[in-house]
Amino acid sequence: MIHFHVIAGLVLRHIYLYTRNAIRLVELIFWPLVDLMVWGFLTVFLRENTTGDFPHFISFLIGAMIFWDVLFRAQQGLAISFLEDVWTKNLLNIFVAPVRPLEYVSATAIVGLLRVGVTLVVLTVVAWVAYAFKLWDFHFLLLPFFGNLLLFGWSLGMVSVALILRWGQAAESLAWAVPFLFQPISAVFYPVTVLPVWLQPLALSLPSTHVFEGMRAVLKDGSIPTFHLLAATGLNLVFLSLAAWYFAFTLRQARQRGLLAKLATQ
Amino acid sequence: MGGDIILEVENLRKEFGDTVAVEDLSFHLRRGEILGLLGVNGAGKSTTMNMLLSLTEQTSGSIRIFSMPMPKERIAILQRCNFSSAYAALPSNLLVHQNLRIFGMIYRVRNLEARITELLELFEISHLRNRVAGRLSSGEGTRMNLCKALLNAPELLMLDEPTASLDPDIADKVRKALRRVQKETNVGILYTSHNMRDIEEVCDRVLFIHEGRVVAEGTPAQIVRDSHHGSLEEIFIELARSGKKEANR
Numbered sequence: 044m045i046h047f048h049v050i051a052g053l054v055l056r057h058i059y060l061y062t063r064n065a066i067r068l069v070e071l072i073f074w075p076l077v078d079l080m081v082w083g084f085l086t087v088f089l090r091e092n093t094t095g096d097f098p099h100f101i102s103f104l105i106g107a108m109i110f111w112d113v114l115f116r117a118q119q120g121l122a123i124s125f126l127e128d129v130w131t132k133n134l135l136n137i138f139v140a141p142v143r144p145l146e147y148v149s150a151t152a153i154v155g156l157l158r159v160g161v162t163l164v165v166l167t168v169v170a171w172v173a174y175a176f177k178l179w180d181f182h183f184l185l186l187p188f189f190g191n192l193l194l195f196g197w198s199l200g201m202v203s204v205a206l207i208l209r210w211g212q213a214a215e216s217l218a219w220a221v222p223f224l225f226q227p228i229s230a231v232f233y234p235v236t237v238l239p240v241w242l243q244p245l246a247l248s249l250p251s252t253h254v255f256e257g258m259r260a261v262l263k264d265g266s267i268p269t270f271h272l273l274a275a276t277g278l279n280l281v282f283l284s285l286a287a288w289y290f291a292f293t294l295r296q297a298r299q300r301g302l303l304a305k306l307a308t309q
Numbered sequence: 310m311g312g313d314i315i316l317e318v319e320n321l322r323k324e325f326g327d328t329v330a331v332e333d334l335s336f337h338l339r340r341g342e343i344l345g346l347l348g349v350n351g352a353g354k355s356t357t358m359n360m361l362l363s364l365t366e367q368t369s370g371s372i373r374i375f376s377m378p379m380p381k382e383r384i385a386i387l388q389r390c391n392f393s394s395a396y397a398a399l400p401s402n403l404l405v406h407q408n409l410r411i412f413g414m415i416y417r418v419r420n421l422e423a424r425i426t427e428l429l430e431l432f433e434i435s436h437l438r439n440r441v442a443g444r445l446s447s448g449e450g451t452r453m454n455l456c457k458a459l460l461n462a463p464e465l466l467m468l469d470e471p472t473a474s475l476d477p478d479i480a481d482k483v484r485k486a487l488r489r490v491q492k493e494t495n496v497g498i499l500y501t502s503h504n505m506r507d508i509e510e511v512c513d514r515v516l517f518i519h520e521g522r523v524v525a526e527g528t529p530a531q532i533v534r535d536s537h538h539g540s541l542e543e544i545f546i547e548l549a550r551s552g553k554k555e556a557n558r
Contacts (some may be wrong), residue, residue, distance in 0.1 A: 052414030056400065059407045135397035136457070140415050140552075142480040167474040295366075298380075300354070303323055304364040308355075308396045 044148065049142055051240075053150030057124060057157075072165045082108040083174045103259050105176045107232050109166050110192060110258055110275055114251060116162050117196025117223050120155015121148065122203035122218035129212065135307035144294055148287075152197050159193065183282045184261045190255045191275040195250045198279070198286035199225070205286075205293035211306055212265055230255050250278040315340050315465055315497045316361070321370035323356050330356040332521035334370070341495040342462065343487075345502065345512035345529075347541070349549040353521040354501050358469055361499070362392060374465060377392050388416070393458035394469035398450065401443030405434070408442055409460060411447045416461035428456040431486055448479040455483065459490060472507050480504070484511050495501040507509075515541070519548050 061067045084105050128134040137147065170176040178185070206214045217301040227250035228242060238246055246252045257271035262308045323331040331347045331353040338344045348354045357505035359365040361372060363380040374386045399408040406425060413421040418555060429435040432452040437445060445453060451471065458466060471487070472480040483497060486506065500509055508528040517525035517532070525532050529541055538544045 046417070048417045049415050055414060056411045058410070059403050060400070063404075063407075064402065088434040100431050131402065132396070132398040135364070135394065136399060136412070139387060139390075139392045140412065141384045142415060143384060148365070168350050172534075231366075297374055298364065298366045301323075301330075301359070301365045304355075304359040307364065 045143070045146055046141075049146045049169060050150045050153065051148065053137075053142070054153050054157075057127075057154045067163075071161050072118075074269045075116075075162050075166055077283060078108055078112065079105070079169055080173075083170065083176075086174060095119070098122065103262055105170050105174060106178065106230060106258055106262055107255060109163070109170065109178060109225070110188070111231050112162055112166065113159050113189060113200075114192045114196045116159040117152075117155045117193045118199040118203065119218070120153075120158050121197060121200025122153040122207070122221070124151040124154050125207065126218055129207070129306060132307075138303060138307060148197075148201060148290070151200070155196065155200065156193065159196075184265070184267050185258060187267065188257050188261070188275065189273055191250055191254050191272075191279055193201050194283055196222070196253070198282040201286040201290040205290045208297045210301060211302070212309065214239065225249060225251060228252070234259065247274075248278065249293050250275040250282060252309065253278065259267040314338070315375055316499070317371075317373045318357075318361075319371045319373075321357065321360065321372065322368050323353075323360060324368045327519075329485070329521055330366075331360070334518070334521065334523060336523060337518055338465070338497045338499055338528070340497050341491065342514060343498040343500055343512045345500050345508040345515040346503060346518060347501070347508060347515055347545065348518035349545070350507060352518045354518055355469070356521075357518070358467060359498070360503065361467060362390075363387070388461070389462055389463060390465045390467065391416075391458040391463035392467045392469070392470055393451075393454045395451065395471065395473035396469065396507065397454070399442050399453060399457060401441070403442055405429075405440055405442055406438045408453065409456055412457050413460050413504040418460050424460060425456070428459055431459075431490070432456055433482065437489050448476060451475055452479075452483065455486070463496060466496050468498060468500050470502050470504075471500070472502065472504055478509070487511060497538065503545075505540065505545060508541060517548065524548070 086104050102168070103264060116150050119300055164201050168177045170178060203218050206217050228238065228246040228251055230238070235243055235252055235256055253271040253275035257268050257275065260266070260268040260271065294303070314337045318337065319335050321331055321334040322329070334353070334357060335403055346354050346357065356365060356452070361365050361374070363383045368382060375389060377386055379386055409425045410421060413425065415480055418424050424478065426435070432455055434452050435447055437449055437453070442450065442453060443472065455471065458468070472483055475483060487498065487509065490496060500512055512529060515529050516523050525536070525544070527535065532544065534541060536544050538547060
């Protein structure tokens with residue numbers, strides 16, 4: 044049974060953190076804005092220097108960049124929230140309080156959703172003002188893919204936390220690295236057909252690949268590609284189950300080996 | 310001390326690979342009692358405390374808190390317990406009252422604002438309510454942690470070196486406040502410290518742990534009387550220097 048007061052308390056901790064310190068809010072939008080500017084100007088350059096149908100495809104870059112950030116922020120919501128508790132030596136207080144692992148993960152997932160929300164609003168507005176890219180023209184059609192990215196981000200977040208639990212603060216850099224392990228084969232900025240043939244089955248086994256393929260289809264045709272949506276959702280259920288199992292397994296191992304106490308008190 | 314038993318540990322053992330951190334530990338704690346857990350560094354105190362808090366799972370043996378098995382009934386038990394340690398902190402980037410409000414919500418404390426005010430007054434840190442936790446002195450930080458530890462009016466309180474790094478004046482105030490809370494609420498307290506004055510002044514009963522086993526047990530006065538030493542501190546030093554030698558032989 045989940046207790047919502049526990050989740051509310053854990054989420055409140057992060058809301059206080061972000062609203063107390065302007066630097067924290069800047070951190071939420073600084074890197075995404077830098078990315079958007081780089082990809083945005085590249086798009087402008089290519090659009091002005093190419094002919095035919097090419098410019099239409101080029102505008103996918105901005106959509107892909109925004110979508111990639113959704114995945115990254117969702118994963119970071121879990122991983123960085125956990126690390127915040129490690130860095131501030133608060134982990135001990137949390138894990139000796141009546142907090143279930145599911146409540147902890149749910150709270151950090153909500154924090155991830157809030158982070159995504161703030162970043163998405165800023166990027167959408169800037170993409171519209173600076174590059175005339177209107178994400179909301181497709182919003183209802185993109186929404187299911189957006190949801191799937193959140194789910195995959197949460198799966199990667201749980202795996203990141205599990206790795207930190209297992210390897211301690213030495214694995215801290217994985218909190219940032221894990222999503223990028225999947226980026227080259229997720230067909231974020233290019234179609235999956237660009238990948239070598241032998242790599243394509245691996246790419247298509249990731250929900251993120253179907254999301255980005257689906258996003259391109261929505262932006263191109265204005266309709267939802269059912270296959271990619273169903274594939275992304277089905278694969279997400281598998282990845283989410285595996286990530287939850289791995290997190291629970293690692294947490295149990297961490298309790299047995301004393302790693303949780305070590306991480307909480309180091 | 311005639312209260313009912315709220316913590317019962319039987320034949321507790323913890324192995325980390327080839328290392329035996331706790332060998333065969335059995336003890337109990339009654340409601341309203343303050344039990345001191347003493348031992349040199351590496352004696353097994355922290356591992357024991359971690360097992361009681363379900364941070365670490367025991368290899369064998371049983372822990373029953375409020376007659377419920379730990380860690381099986383972890384959530385139900387932890388709802389009625391609390392903990393404070395010199396080695397754990399509340400988020401340093403939040404205000405004192407924000408930290409307390411967060412944990413008040415987690416423990417579902419009723420009339421939370423009034424409870425926070427009451428505890429800040431008890432530990433004489435009301436004026437720090439809106440101070441960033443990271444800017445507190447170590448004494449102020451310890452008292453904030455104790456406020457958190459008492460938020461849910463716990464029936465069992467586990468304190469790991471609560472007066473470490475406090476000056477004698479603040480340490481005295483903390484001891485008196487804890488004694489007052491214990492008398493008013495009948496809370497059972499498990500207390501670890503390296504400060505023998507703390508132990509003598511606060512604890513009703515003491516367990517000396519050495520190499521994962523209990524080597525002496527009784528009131529501070531009894532332990533001193535039964536040993537050939539003049540004080541708890543001398544026993545402590547003897548244990549630290551003599552390996553497995555029993556303190557009250």
